[in-house]
Amino acid sequence: MTGQLDQLFVSLKQWLVSFLPQAAQPMAGILLSISAIIGAFATMFAITTIMERKILGRIQNRLGPNRVGPFGLLQPAADGIKMLTKEDIVPFAADKLVHFLAPVVLIIPVALALAMIPYGRNMTAVDLDAGILFFFAVGSATELSVFMAGWSSQNKYSLVGAMRAIAQMISYEMPLVLSTVSVLMMAGTLSLPLIVQAQSGYIYEILPRWNVFTPWGLAGFVLFMIAATAESNRAPFDLPEAESEIIAGYLTEYSGFKYALFFMAEYWGLFAVSGLAVTLFLGGWNAPFPFLQWVPSWAWFFAKLGTIIFGFIWVRGTLPRLRLDQLMNFAWKFLLPMSLINIVVTAMWHFSRVFQFVGAREMRWVLCALVLAIPYFFLGRALGEGRPAKRNYKFAE
């Protein structure tokens, strides 16, 4: 029974495909899984927008949207209809073709990246040997679209927003990619389903063998999540769209459904990079405890994905926006050296496997944590601007 539930979507696909002639079956199978991914993530985008507004409302001590439908749950549908029927405004100075193509160009790489991720046991739409490499290769293409949008709008704010976005995205791509190198070193493969498989099994029959429960995995996960936040332009790294400084950045001249497409692509990028974090560090579709293995694998994947997205929303509601020089310093002077040190720590963890005495595991933990903590302390101090000068309040005492 549990096996059937686990393979529900796989057998459903096989059953649907079996009606077709033999020659068309592989093609139809691919089309089915692709449309399932696009449909599922379009729905998830709608759910995430409403949940984000609700949660942000709660954080800011207000109710959030609650007028359309029960508890405001139909708000995404209303927003979609509104966006669809909006007049499409293109500035007269704009490069019309590039202005039109920019949102299309943004959708393609994120859709391709989403197809790489293993959503459950035997549930990878496109199983490439070099899946993670392909993920980052298409992920970099989003910068092209951002620059197309900023340049073609012929608006100062768009251009400044696009330049900021590109500077930020390429600066944070380095720690993002480097923090995954340690996972590859230990897994020895570039294929995402195989990386998930390497994390199955349990230590002492109870603790999951996920990468996040090793010192290099924990540090890598934190580095990866910080870089992913910046890469998907979310608060506190939302300088490209800093609405209080540069209107809406590269989205300034976009209205109606083009704006909605940008918005959707941004959320899809967030899902893709969160899905990659789940795959690399949180054990993919593996259950956290052996006695919970009866829950279907895809349910575990989406539970973990939802948790990470909730974390993103929480961070957005909590932290203020960074300044541009702080942002750049953080990427180049802190995250980049730390992710390189993390690779050294991975090698250390691997070599210290020769110690087999009682408590060796704990000793290796302390050793690796120290190697990470000392540079963390000194790099953090070098980055800081010291204590702020004491302020004198004349009227606000």
Added chain:
Amino acid sequence: MDSQLTQYIPILILLLVAIGAAAGMLIASVALGRWANRGRLQNRAKNQNINTPYECGMIAVGEGNTRLSVKFYLVAMLFILFDIEVVFMYPWAVVYRDMLKTNGPVILGSMVSFLGILFIGYIYALKKKAFDWKS
């Protein structure tokens, strides 16, 4: 067909589906927007101000493509330098564990020396204040 290439066919299909979906939605929205605003659009012929670049309600000043800080280009150059390094690291990371058993000193020494040279370059860029945005 070569099996190495067959695994990329789904990518091609997905590419076409994504292009079709995005372009289709955009064209549909342009057409729907025209239809939904047909009454307003007829009066629009006189007033073209809606199509001017948005600048908080003021008439736009100067060119759209202004000059930008050279720091942006510096970041792009640094990115290329350090991204090449990642390209070298990926294949190294994949074979790391297998080669460690047979050829340990080679695989460790090569990456340590490569990272050492890179680190000197990083220190140089740091001392030249290439990473500093305040100037």
